[in-house]
């Protein structure tokens with residue numbers, strides 16, 4: 001275990017810079033974390049993931065899983081302060097070799113500024129920046145939604161850098177219009193358009209030097225305003241059929257993700273973001289059983305319908 005050698009004294013250690021990664025459900029936060037891990041450009045990156053829901057789907061979707069990756073399950077990371085968060089952050093500080101930079105992936109309904117403000121209470125860390133992903137296909141429509149709009153507006157307002165992601169899914173004029181809209185919604189932020197969150201590490205990390213004087217970040221979150229649940233998928237299923245069913249508008253899901261086994265035993269990742277769905281091979285080394293997490297607005301999570309969809313996709 002990396003913590004076996006004594007940590008250097010705090011006098012000897014510069015505070016560890018932290019990038020808090022936020023953005024609404026399905027905008028591309030995990031995709032960004034994986035991109036940065038694949039292109040660290042000389043930095044030793046550590047990752048802390050805040051799950052919304054009680055299954056570690058995001059942690060399993062992150063490509064490197066060792067002691068540099070810690071998942072905090074359930075709720076909002078800023079409200080785990082004093083327990084899981086403190087413990088996770090303390091473990092980070094005694095890693096040997098010590099990371100150069102910590103990425104905290106917030107849940108899709110958290111306000112990343114809350115996490116940023118919690119950090120200012122801790123020794124050994126300093127905020128580098130709040131980075132917010134925005135889904136180019138849905139961000140403007142969702143920002144005006146009476147249920148989702150407030151969370152999205154507050155996430156964007158807290159950003160130091162906005163990645164306007166999924167540029168491949170919209171036309172150039174539409175993208176340009178969204179950039180102009182973001183200049184109002186994220187007044188302190190630099191805005192960069194990306195596909196698959198492919199941003200250069202030099203643009204994403206080390207922003208503190210370019211940031212205006214520290215802004216106050218509200219310590220609050222919105223995770224109470226959603227319903228989420230996890231569903232075991234114990235039998236093999238037709239992954240595409242199940243993904244399509246989970247993305248059906250009748251089910252009203254904001255987000256679903258997880259892993260399912262096919263009839264030949266191979267494990268697949270299922271992702272839905274509103275009406276869009278995808279199926280891909282599960283990360284190497286991941287083992288069953290299958291499991292899914294689904295997120296909807298309050299009162300809209302039809303657990304029976306989800307179980308029926310799983311049953312209907314069964315190959316047995």
Ligand SMILES: Nc1nc2c(ncn2[C@@H]2O[C@H](COP(=O)(O)OP(=O)(O)OP(=O)(O)O)[C@@H](O)[C@H]2O)c(=O)[nH]1
Nearest residue numbers: 024025026027028029030031108165166195196271
């Ligand atoms: N077409 C397209 N798909 C993308 C892009 N970026 C991410 N995706 C897909 O969008 C889905 C959601 O991406 P994630 O990275 O898991 O999103 P997230 O913000 O971590 O999701 P939550 O943690 O649930 O809020 C996945 O199926 C990704 O492969 C992109 O630029 N273009």
